[in-house]
Every structure is written in structure tokens, then in C-alpha cells.
Amino acid sequence: MALIKKIRQRTGLAIGVIAVGLIFFLVGGDILSPNSTLLGGSSNTVGEIAGEKISYEEYVQKIEEAKFSFQQNTGRTPSENEMYSLREQAWQALIVERMFAEQYDELGMMVSDAELVDMVQGRNIVAELRQQLTNPETGEFDREQLIAFLQSLDDADPQQRAFWAQQERLFADARLRIKYDNLLSTAVYASKAEGKLEHKMENTVADVDHLFIPFYAVSDSEVQVTDSELKDYIKNNKDKFQVSNSRDIEYVAFALTPSAEDSAQVRREIERLTEELRATESDSVFAIRNSETNNAFRTYLAGDNLPNTLTSNVENLEKGGVYGPFLTQRSTFVTYKVSDKFEGTERMRASHILFGTEGLDENQKAELKNQAEAVLKQARDGEDFATLAMQHGQDGTSQRGGDLGWFGQDDFIEEFSSVTYAAKSTGVVPRLVETEYGFHIIKVTEMPQTQAYKVATVELELIASDMTRNEAYRNADYFAASSSSQSDFRANAQQEGYRVLQANGLDQGARNLNNIQNAREVIRWAFNDASVNKVSEVFELDNAYVVAVLTDKTEEGTASLEQVRDEVTTLLKNEKKAKIIAEKLKGKSSLEDMKAVFEGDASLGNTPDLRLGSTVIPGVGFAPRAIGTIFGIENNQVSQPIKEDVGVILVKVNNVTKAGELSDYSRYQSQLTTNSSQRTAYMLMMAMEELAEVIDYRYRFF
Numbered sequence: 056m057a058l059i060k061k062i063r064q065r066t067g068l069a070i071g072v073i074a075v076g077l078i079f080f081l082v083g084g085d086i087l088s089p090n091s092t093l094l095g096g097s098s099n100t101v102g103e104i105a106g107e108k109i110s111y112e113e114y115v116q117k118i119e120e121a122k123f124s125f126q127q128n129t130g131r132t133p134s135e136n137e138m139y140s141l142r143e144q145a146w147q148a149l150i151v152e153r154m155f156a157e158q159y160d161e162l163g164m165m166v167s168d169a170e171l172v173d174m175v176q177g178r179n180i181v182a183e184l185r186q187q188l189t190n191p192e193t194g195e196f197d198r199e200q201l202i203a204f205l206q207s208l209d210d211a212d213p214q215q216r217a218f219w220a221q222q223e224r225l226f227a228d229a230r231l232r233i234k235y236d237n238l239l240s241t242a243v244y245a246s247k248a249e250g251k252l253e254h255k256m257e258n259t260v261a262d263v264d265h266l267f268i269p270f271y272a273v274s275d276s277e278v279q280v281t282d283s284e285l286k287d288y289i290k291n292n293k294d295k296f297q298v299s300n301s302r303d304i305e306y307v308a309f310a311l312t313p314s315a316e317d318s319a320q321v322r323r324e325i326e327r328l329t330e331e332l333r334a335t336e337s338d339s340v341f342a343i344r345n346s347e348t349n350n351a352f353r354t355y356l357a358g359d360n361l362p363n364t365l366t367s368n369v370e371n372l373e374k375g376g377v378y379g380p381f382l383t384q385r386s387t388f389v390t391y392k393v394s395d396k397f398e399g400t401e402r403m404r405a406s407h408i409l410f411g412t413e414g415l416d417e418n419q420k421a422e423l424k425n426q427a428e429a430v431l432k433q434a435r436d437g438e439d440f441a442t443l444a445m446q447h448g449q450d451g452t453s454q455r456g457g458d459l460g461w462f463g464q465d466d467f468i469e470e471f472s473s474v475t476y477a478a479k480s481t482g483v484v485p486r487l488v489e490t491e492y493g494f495h496i497i498k499v500t501e502m503p504q505t506q507a508y509k510v511a512t513v514e515l516e517l518i519a520s521d522m523t524r525n526e527a528y529r530n531a532d533y534f535a536a537s538s539s540s541q542s543d544f545r546a547n548a549q550q551e552g553y554r555v556l557q558a559n560g561l562d563q564g565a566r567n568l569n570n571i572q573n574a575r576e577v578i579r580w581a582f583n584d585a586s587v588n589k590v591s592e593v594f595e596l597d598n599a600y601v602v603a604v605l606t607d608k609t610e611e612g613t614a615s616l617e618q619v620r621d622e623v624t625t626l627l628k629n630e631k632k633a634k635i636i637a638e639k640l641k642g643k644s645s646l647e648d649m650k651a652v653f654e655g656d657a658s659l660g661n662t663p664d665l666r667l668g669s670t671v672i673p674g675v676g677f678a679p680r681a682i683g684t685i686f687g688i689e690n691n692q693v694s695q696p697i698k699e700d701v702g703v704i705l706v707k708v709n710n711v712t713k714a715g716e717l718s719d720y721s722r723y724q725s726q727l728t729t730n731s732s733q734r735t736a737y738m739l740m741m742a743m744e745e746l747a748e749v750i751d752y753r754y755r756f757f
Contacts, residue, residue, distance in 0.1 A: 099112070101114045101752050101755075101756060102114075102146075102749065102750050102751045102753060103748070103749070103750040104149060104150055104154070104747050105154065105746075105747045105748065107153065114145065114146070114753070117146075117148055117149060118145045120145070121141040121142075121145050121148075122138070123218065123221075124218070124221060124222065125137065127218050128183075128187055136573065139566065139575075142753070146751075148228075150743065150744065151228070153747065154743045154746070154747050155231075155232065158235065159231055159235065162235075164234055164235060164238075165231075171223060171226070174226055174227075174230065175201075175205075175223065175226065176201060176202070176205060179492075180196070180201070181226050181229075182451075183222075184201065188200040188201050195400065195463065195466075196466070230451075233451050236454070236735060236736045236739065237453060239735050240446070240732040240733075240735040240736065241446070241449075243732045244724075244728060245723075245724040245725075245727035245731070247720055249724065249727055250722075250723035250724035250727065251717075253668075253723040253726065253727055254714055254717060254720055255667065255713075255714045256667045256668035257666060257667075257714070257723075258714035258715070259666065259667040259711065259714045260665065260666055260667075260711070261662075261665045261666075261667075261685050261686060261708055261709075261710070261711045261712075262661070262662075262664070262665075262708070262711075262712075263665055263685050263706055263707065263708050264646055264660070264706065264707045265646075265659075265660055265661070265672055265681070266646045266649055266650055266658070266659050266704065266705045267657065267658050267659075267660070267672075267674070267675045267701075267702055267704055268636055268649075268653050268656065268657045268702055268703045268704075268705075269656060269657075269701070269702040270629045270632045270633070270702050270703075272632075272636065272653045272702075273632040273635050273636060277632075278628045278631040278632055278635070280627050280628060280631070282616065284627060285616055285620065285623050285624060285627060288627050289613065289614065289616060289619070289623060293613050296613055296619050296623070298611065298612065298614045299563075299609075299611050300562075300563045300582070300609065301560045301561055301562060301609045302561045302578075302581040302582060302608050302609070303557070303558070303559040303561070303606045303607035303609075304558050304559075304561065304568075304581055304604060304605055304606060305541070305545075305557055305603065306555070306558065306601050306603035306604070307544075307548055307556070307602050307603075308554075308556065308568075308571060309530055309531040309534075309553075309599055309602075310598065311518075311519040311523065311524055311527055311598050311599055311600070312598075313386075313517050313518060313519045313523065314519070314520070314523050317517070317518070317519055317520045321388055321515050321516075322388060324515060325380040325388040325389075325390060325513070328345050328390065328513050329377060329379060329380055329390040331345075332345075332390060332511065332513055333377045333392070338352065338392055338394040338511035339351075339352035339511060341511065341513075342392075342511035342512055342513055345513050346512055346515075347387070347514055347515055348387075348389075348512055348514040351511065351512050351513070352394075352509070352511050353509070354507065354508070354509050355507060355508045355509075355510060356399055356402060356461070356507050357399050357400070357401065357461070357503075357504035357505050357507055358402050358403075358404060358461035358501060358504055361508065361510070362391065362512070364381050364383050364389055365391045365510070372393050372396060373396070374395060374396040375392075375393065375394075376392070377390065377391070378390065378391045379391055382517075383514075386516070386517045387515060387516050387517060388514070388517060389512060389514040389515075390512075390513045390514075391510055391511070391512055392510070392511040392513075393508055393509070393510055394510065394511050397507055397508075397509075398505045398506070399505055399507030400463045400507075401464065401476075401503045401504070402461045402462060402463050402503065403461065403476065403499065403501055403503040403504070404459070404460060404462070404500045404501035405459050405462075405475050405497055405501075406440060406452070406456060406497070406498045406500055407444070407471075407498070408427075408430060408434075408440075408443060408444045408447050408448045408495070409448055409449050409452075409453075409495055410424075410426065410427040410430075410449060410494040410495075410496075411492060411493040412492070412494065413492070413493070423493075423494065424494055426447075427487055427494040428487065430443055430447050430496060431483070431486075431487060434483045434496055434498065435483050435485065440483065441456025441457065441458075442456075442729050442733075443496075444457030445732060449493070450492075454736070457498070461501070468490050468491065470488060470489065470490045471495060474497060475497060478502075480499070480502070481498075481499045481500060481502060482498065482499060483496070483497070483498045484496075484498070484499065527599075528593065528595075530551075531593045531600035531601075532593050534547055534548070534551065534553065534602055535590060535593050535602045538604070539590060540604075541588050541604050541606060543590070544590055544602075544604045556569060557606075561578055561581060563582050563754035564751070564753070565578050571596060571598070573597050574594070574596055574601065577591070577594050577596075577601055578754070579754065579755075579757075580594070580603070581603070582754055585603075586605065587606065588604070588606075589604065589605055590602065590604045591603045591604065630698070633696065633698040633703050636696060637695075639652050639653075644693070645693070646705060646707055649705060660674045660675070662674075665682065667682075667686050669682055670682065672704070675701065675702075675704060676701040677699070677700065677701065678697075678699045678701065678704055681697045681699060681704040684697055684706060685708055686711065688706075689708070690708050690709065690710060690711065691707065691708070691709070692707065692708065693705060693706075693707045694706045
């Protein structure tokens with residue numbers, strides 16, 4: 056009775072505990088995390104762009120938009136790898152919204168209603184739509200599907216209409232970015248003076264003797280450095296020793312490797328399915344039901360690449376033929392059945408460079424045609440077509456070298472298709488082709504083909520069975536539970552024969568641990584929850600269970616002496632060694648006499664064709680200061696000792712052949728322009744991020 060009374064007295068407390076537990080369960084585990092605002096944790100700011108804080112909610116909304124678009128386009132939920140890409144896409148979208156939108160407005164750039172209509176239902180359907188709306192029988196873009204979809208929007212539910220509005224906005228944003236990138240890349244120009252300098256850098260040549268004295272020619276015992284000197288060196292060279300937030304961990308991975316029995320079981324299953332595939336008359340249904348791959352039944356049109364596993368094992372594919380099972384590099388077993396082999400729609404491949412004429416008057420068109428003719432001549436003379444396309448092309452294909460991919464004769468406007476399909480061989484079409492969009496320079500890259508296939512694929516993953524996984528987890532869990540510190544961690548690993556691995560200098564945005572991919576949860580633990588010497592719980596990754604211990608943490612800023620002691624010691628010692636070497640060479644007039652001072656360590660060499668634009672001396676290494684000296688002293692003059700990262704160098708110039716004058720430096724101007732324009736999009740994004748002073752705290756949440 057006393058026991059029952061006690062239970063009754065504690066009932067209220069028990070109900071309260073259960074209620075609190077249910078609240079925590081419903082709200083989610085993050086309520087007590089380091090980022091929770093409920094108990095005074097850090098804010099929900101995921102970053103800053105141009106001084107404006109980006110909230111967790113705003114960022115997640117962007118991710119959800121990208122995720123929704125992905126699901127609508129693919130019909131499936133994105134994987135974790137794909138979610139990482141979607142998060143990056145959402146983050147870049149936020150940067151673009153805050154930085155590029157202002158640029159577009161200042162430049163008066165826009166996508167007109169007519170242009171957007173052309174992109175989604177006109178002659179120039181954007182690639183994203185062409186890929187989404189394909190005829191399952193032919194695998195080609197189906198305009199009828201597009202028309203039916205657009206007509207159905209009037210009666211569609213609000214979510215579907217919102218999705219289409221979002222898609223149109225994304226298409227317009229992407230087109231604006233292409234316009235902006237193309238505007239800047241085509242605006243890149245190298246002056247005659249720059250072309251002349253490039254010519255000089257490439258064609259000014261020196262015949263030079265060089266003496267190389269490595270730092271090890273002076274013994275370490277001859278130089279001493281103190282902690283005070285090392286700290287002063289760091290203080291005076293802060294830019295060299297900046298560090299970002301990073302973590303060092305040790306970990307043990309319990310690999311989820313399929314056992315021999317697991318492999319045998321999957322092999323038996325794929326062999327059974329292979330025989331059923333051979334006998335079935337419903338190839339597509341059977342493959343879709345039984346395969347663990349996405350494209351279980353696919354039509355390969357002329358020009359499409361068949362699966363490499365199939366073509367590398369079979370030379371001649373026959374209709375009705377069943378091939379496999381094969382073990383793939385993806386650790387899967389796969390069997391193919393050629394359901395049909397037929398002559399499909401004729402398709403070919405070409406690239407083009409478009410000079411757009413929209414909005415130009417006749418005089419402007421004539422001037423543009425002359426420009427196009429000049430570029431056509433360059434292409435016919437053998438200059439790289441892809442480079443010319445990136446430099447001069449005025450449509451979205453320019454960024455991929457003008458490549459149009461494989462297409463049928465009806466896929467493009469008649470004036471364009473008739474010329475490409477009339478070609479008798481690959482190569483640059485010898486004349487400009489004019490269409491309503493402008494002047495085209497065309498290069499046929501693949502002649503028409505018609506061979507098409509329908510292929511059913513049955514693929515099974517070779518993965519660890521539940522029994523194998525359970526055994527690995529038991530071992531990992533016991534190891535984690537019995538290791539309360541780094542010393543325990545190492546001792547237990549040695550006792551059990553586990554290999555302890557290190558991952559040092561982990562960046563806050565890292566996703567992998569050495570060769571273990573998708574290890575984001577481990578990195579988040581290291582930055583958010585872990586303290587030095589703390590052992591983690593068991594992390595379940597794609598192909599392993601992992602237990603880790605945090606061994607060190609580095610905060611952003613100037614490195615401490617202990618963090619870079621070895622590096623700074625070497626640098627400071629080398630500076631002192633360079634002074635000792637210079638002192639020992641005093642009074643010596645020839646390179647041969649100087650070499651004798653460090654006989655056995657120093658090396659004397661000759662380079663008869665060292666160019667002004669070089670940064671490396673053969674047999675010595677990276678030596679920009681020495682090369683600068685070579686082209687700045689008189690013939691037969693021996694230089695002063697020059698300290699480089701690799702050692703001390705002395706040079707004597709025998710002769711310098713200067714680059715001759717040219718009447719035309721356009722080739723060098725074009726070379727500089729091309730190199731610069733190819734980097735424009737990347738450099739532009741880097742510049743925008745720098746101007747925006749982007750601060751990224753996303754590692755705390757994802």
C-alpha cells in the first residue's frame with residue numbers, strides 16, 4: 056500500500072516530465088542546440104550580404120523554392136548531395152538578388168515580355184524546358200506537351216500557378232545573368248600597348264648562366280632563432296599567416312562493406328531477374344519495377360551515349376539481346392536488354408557563333424556583318440572555334456563554346472537547319488548564315504546519324520545487409536561508449552585493432568572526411584557541439600559509422616606561434632641563411648669561384664632560351680625575382696645574391712635577344728582578350744562577393 060501511495064504522489068510529476076518531453080519532441084531537437092534562441096543561444100542569422108543580415112527563415116525559404124522546383128522537374132525528392140547543391144544555389148540567389156539586381160537596374164538591362172514568351176513558348180525554348188518536356192517514345196522535345204501545360208494553367212491549382220511563376224522568374228534571372236556576363240566578357244579589350252608588351256614577354260630571350268645555392272648548403276646549426284624573433288616575424292608578416300576557422304579531429308571509421316555473403320545474395324538476385332527480363336514481353340514495366348536506378352527504361356536517340364558498362368562489354372547490340380549481369384564501378388550489378396533497335400529521326404551536332412541583329416538598322420547590320428566575316432575568317436584559318444564563340448557569341452551557347460548539342464532538322468529555324476544538314480563533312484561552314492536572329496558562323500561537329508535504341512536496365516546495388524550493418528554499429532557504439540577522452544580513444548582503438556585517422560584543418564564548410572563523402576554531420580559536430588578532447592556519438596554516414604574526437608580548434612585571425620611554428624622557423628632560418636651565403640660569397644668575382652665555396656651543394660647551369668615572361672628557371676625552380684634581375688642587368692655582369700623561396704641564386708647574362716617590332720599586334724591583343732574574357736564570369740562573381748562582404752554562418756545550421 057505504501058508503494059501505491061508513493062506512485063500516486065509522483066503521478067503529477069511524471070505527467071509533467073512526459074509533457075515536457077512531448078513538447079521537445081514536437082518542437083524538435085534544435086530547441087536545446089547551440090543555435091537555439093529559446094535559451095539564449097546564438098542568433099538565427101545564417102550570414103550577411105552587403106551589411107544586411109540573412110535570417111535562417113529567409114534562407115530556408117529560398118532553399119524550399121529551389122527544392123520545390125527540383126521536385127517538379129524531376130518528380131522525386133533530392134538526395135543529400137543534391138540538397139547541398141540546392142543550398143548553394145539558394146545562397147548564390149540571395150547574393151545575386153542583393154548585388155546583381157542593382158547592377159541590372161543601373162545598366163537598364165531587362166527581359167522583355169516578348170523575350171520571355173519566346174523563351175517559354177517561341178522558337179528559342181530554354182534548355183530547361185526542352186529537357187523537362189520530352190516525348191517518352193522519341194526522347195525529343197515535345198512542343199505539344201508544352202502547349203497543353205500552358206493551356207492548363209488557367210484551371211490549375213494555386214500551387215501549380217505559383218510554381219510556373221517561379222520558373223518564369225528563374226528563366227528571366229538566368230537570362231539577365233547571361234546578358235550581364237556576356238556584356239562584360241565581350242567588353243574586354245586589350246590595347247595595342249598591351250599586345251606589344253605580351254609580344255615582348257613571349258619573344259625576348261636571354262642566354263644566362265645561373266648559380267643555385269640551396270638553403271641546406273648552410274647547416275641548421277649555424278643559425279639560431281628565438282621565440283621572440285618568431286613572434287616578431289609573424290607580427291611583421293600578418294598577411295602570410297591568416298587562418299580561418301578550422302578543426303582537427305581524429306576518427307575511426309567502421310566501414311559498411313558488403314560481406315561475401317551479401318555479394319553472393321545480390322548476385323543470385325540479379326541473375327534471377329536477368330532470366331525474367333529475358334523472358335518478359337513488358338520490358339519497360341519489368342525494368343521500372345525491379346531496377347534500383349532512375350532511368351530504368353530509356354530511348355537513346357541518334358548521337359546519345361549508351362551506358363559505358365554496356366558498350367565496353369558488348370560490340371554489336373542486337374534487338375532483343377540481353378547483356379549482363381556486369382559489375383559496375385558504382386558497386387552495382389546491372390543487366391541490359393535492347394528492347395528495340397531502329398532508325399530514328401536523323402540528328403546531327405553543330406556549334407555556332409551568333410551575331411545578333413535585333414534592333415539594328417541597316418548600317419549597323421552591315422557593320423556587324425563585316426565583324427562576323429572577320430571572325431569567320433579566323434575560324435576558317437584554324438583558330439579555336441570554342442574560344443571564338445566564347446569571345447564573340449551573343450547567345451546562351453557562347454559560354455559552352457557555341458555547342459548546340461545533337462538536334463533534328465526541325466528543331467531549328469529553316470535557314471539554319473538547311474545549311475547544316477546540307478554539309479558534306481564536318482568543319483566550319485564557309486559562309487555566314489543569316490536568320491531572323493542575326494548572322495551565324497556554323498561549325499558542323501558530327502554528321503547526321505539515325506541509329507536509335509530502346510534499352511531496359513535492371514540494376515541492383517551491392518550494399519551491406521542489415522546483419523552486416525548491425526554488427527558494424529554494435530562495434531562503433533561500444534567503442535564510443537568506452538572512450539571518454541582522446542587518450543581512451545587511442546588506447547581502445549589500439550586494443551581493438553582499429554585504425555585511427557586524422558582530418559586536420561577542416562574548413563567550416565567541409566563535407567568530406569578525407570575519402571569519406573557526405574560527412575557533414577561530423578563537421579557540424581566539430582564546429583558546434585564538440586570541445587577539445589571530447590569524443591562524439593556514433594555518426595551514421597553513407598558507407599560507414601564514424602566515431603570522432605576533437606583534438607584542436609583554430610579561430611579566424613592571425614595564427615599563433617604554436618600553430619605555425621615549423622613554417623615560421625623555416626622561413627626565418629632561410630632569411631638568416633641567405634645572409635650567411637651572401638657574406639661567404641664576398642670577394643668572389645666569378646660564378647665558378649662562388650660555386651667552389653659551396654662545392655657539393657651548389658649547382659651551376661646555363662639556360663640559353665629563358666623568356667622574359669617565364670617564372671621558372673630550368674633546374675632551379677620558381678624564381679621570379681631572379682628572372683626580373685636577368686632582364687635588368689648588363690651583359691656579362693654578375694648579379695648580387697638573390698633570395699628566392701628555393702634558395703639563393705646568382706646570374707650572369709651572356710646575351711639578350713630582344714623581341715622585334717611588329718606592324719600588327721592584333722594576334723597578341725586577341726590572345727589577351729580571349730584569356731581575360733574566359734575568366735570574366737568567375738572573376739565577376741568573386742568580385743561581387745568581395746564587394747558584398749559576404750559573411751557565411753551557414754555551417755552552424757547545415
